Amino acid sequence: MNITQLDHLVLTVKSISNTCDFYTQVLGMDLIEFGDGRKALKFGDQKFNLHEVDKEFEPKANKPTSGAIDLCLISNTALQKVISELNQHGIKIEEGPIERTGATGKLLSVYIRDPDKNLIEISNRI
Secondary structure (H helix, E strand, O other): OOOOOOOEEEEEEOOHHHHHHHHHHHOOOEEEEEOOOEEEEEEOOEEEEEEEOOOOOOOOOOOOOOOOOEEEEEOOOOHHHHHHHHHHOOOOOOEEEEEEEOOOOEEEEEEEEOOOOOEEEEEEEO
């Protein structure tokens, strides 16, 4: 077996509407609908499928929980511009800019929280 990339992951959220607003307005992702009215957030060749707490689709994680994700997103926008845009939206930076190590090398990162308090690392490759 040879796994080559991540296609999608599922975010369990308290409010699909609040999540969609944050990820589209602040992070610039595209809102798409699929299946029977399901919602997802698309970016690049990936997407986040959304499940609302207590309304999850089967099959699902063993213990779906909002606020349990810690993920890193790579941006091709310069990190200083990312920081400026986050400030314009009133988004608090938890940490950074700070150097980290990603899957393919060094990163320069800032950390924020989404509406469910998931930890979101936004990074530029160094």
